[in-house]
Amino acid sequence: MAKVGVLLLNLGGPERIQDVGPFLYNLFSDPEIIRLPNPALQKPLAWLISTLRAGKSQEAYRSIGGGSPLRRITEQQARELQSELRTRGIEATSYVAMRYWHPFTESAVADIKADGVEEVVVLPLYPHFSISTSGSSFRELQRLRQADSGFSRLPIRCIRSYYDDPGYVGAMAGLVAREIQACPEPSKAHVFFSAHGVPKSYVEEAGDPYQKEIEACAQLIMERLSRDLGFANPFTLAYQSRVGPVEWLRPYTDDALQDLGAAGIKDLVVVPISFVSEHIETLEEIDIEYREIATEAGIINFRRVPALDTTPAFINGLADLVQQAMAGPEVNLDQAAELPSKVKLYPQDKWAWGWNNSSEVWNGRLAMVGFSAFLLELLSGKGPLHSLGLL
Numbered sequence: 001m002a003k004v005g006v007l008l009l010n011l012g013g014p015e016r017i018q019d020v021g022p023f024l025y026n027l028f029s030d031p032e033i034i035r036l037p038n039p040a041l042q043k044p045l046a047w048l049i050s051t052l053r054a055g056k057s058q059e060a061y062r063s064i065g066g067g068s069p070l071r072r073i074t075e076q077q078a079r080e081l082q083s084e085l086r087t088r089g090i091e092a093t094s095y096v097a098m099r100y101w102h103p104f105t106e107s108a109v110a111d112i113k114a115d116g117v118e119e120v121v122v123l124p125l126y127p128h129f130s131i132s133t134s135g136s137s138f139r140e141l142q143r144l145r146q147a148d149s150g151f152s153r154l155p156i157r158c159i160r161s162y163y164d165d166p167g168y169v170g171a172m173a174g175l176v177a178r179e180i181q182a183c184p185e186p187s188k189a190h191v192f193f194s195a196h197g198v199p200k201s202y203v204e205e206a207g208d209p210y211q212k213e214i215e216a217c218a219q220l221i222m223e224r225l226s227r228d229l230g231f232a233n234p235f236t237l238a239y240q241s242r243v244g245p246v247e248w249l250r251p252y253t254d255d256a257l258q259d260l261g262a263a264g265i266k267d268l269v270v271v272p273i274s275f276v277s278e279h280i281e282t283l284e285e286i287d288i289e290y291r292e293i294a295t296e297a298g299i300i301n302f303r304r305v306p307a308l309d310t311t312p313a314f315i316n317g318l319a320d321l322v323q324q325a326m327a328g329p330e331v332n333l334d335q336a337a338e339l340p341s342k343v344k345l346y347p348q349d350k351w352a353w354g355w356n357n358s359s360e361v362w363n364g365r366l367a368m369v370g371f372s373a374f375l376l377e378l379l380s381g382k383g384p385l386h387s388l389g390l391l
């Protein structure tokens, strides 16, 4: 039997407060996170945004103990998955490849080569595909594969997404059911799915399937709750964690919580849907920020469903996915990262008045020109800001 390497992909998170700035710099340097018309501006802009954001982010990481638990949990998931596969008679070894912090994708690939792995199954710890998450990690891996003849010779099977996989959906439904049952009147609890958002243009212009997969997934979890457990609770889906001035997927979680409070909802079961591990966006954003907004809006019982972490039903579901992939054909990184419908990577060039894509593009371009002029003046020591005595 061939030596199988199961490569788990995740985003990564800063483990100490001093890691926050460099982690944010890595994240904003990724063109799949901020897509600029001119790649030469990517690094200066990443430096600027990470510098401006670091203080706020550090405060959030401080409030959850000084760092992200993502590496610890992902490594536990990797160990549990490996042991489940070995119990099933599959001699697999699991590896963790983070996109923006340790252990980086390069080091996972180096370990795979050093261990003499003969075939690779790539499993993103994102059940829903997005250009900004699995897409970015697939591209990073592709870059490393193209630069390394040894790695590029290994047969590869990529799992693109699994938002509709019965194992994953069942594991989620089990955790949601527990929180519904803990409500004073379970039938009255409102189920509130909060997914990580992405900019609206990713879906509408670049053809990111993320929103469709999230919507289908929430529906499937509700169907499973009804079919297996007889729950017929109402539900809402909203998007959290937006960054920057552009429009993101709506409704926004904070607005939706206020609307539900105003509508008289008292018991809320909050489901962090796009995440499979506890991290800053569950522990700080939902548990602290959104809980406060909900309480102010009149919601009395705010119960957050825990992330899947190493829930046995989830680990079993992942092992099923790996086994299915191994039994199926090779799926290369380009196939896994393919977009179902490529609409337009860059929005229209023509100006249109109002808060729309065209104005966002032109505002962005003007900001780029201004930023470049500012950098030039900083470097040259000459320019209008110096003449005005502002620099």
Ligand SMILES: C=CC1=C(C)c2cc3[nH]c(cc4nc(cc5[nH]c(cc1n2)c(C)c5CCC(=O)O)C(CCC(=O)O)=C4C)c(C)c3C=C
Binding pocket: 011, 012, 013, 014, 024, 027, 032, 033, 034, 053, 057, 068, 069, 070, 126, 130, 132, 133, 196, 197, 198, 199, 243, 274, 275, 278, 279, 280, 281
């Ligand atoms: C499905 C999951 C995620 C999507 C989609 C996603 C898109 C996305 N994220 C940002 C910006 C930031 N993300 C940050 C942290 C972070 N994001 C995810 C998941 C998704 N991101 C994870 C798992 C984490 C790590 C959390 C941890 O515990 O450390 C951050 C840093 C935290 C902060 O400052 O808020 C930023 C910034 C964008 C712009 C984006 C889509 C374009």
Ligand SMILES: [Fe+2]
Binding pocket: 196, 241
């Ligand atoms: Fe994010």
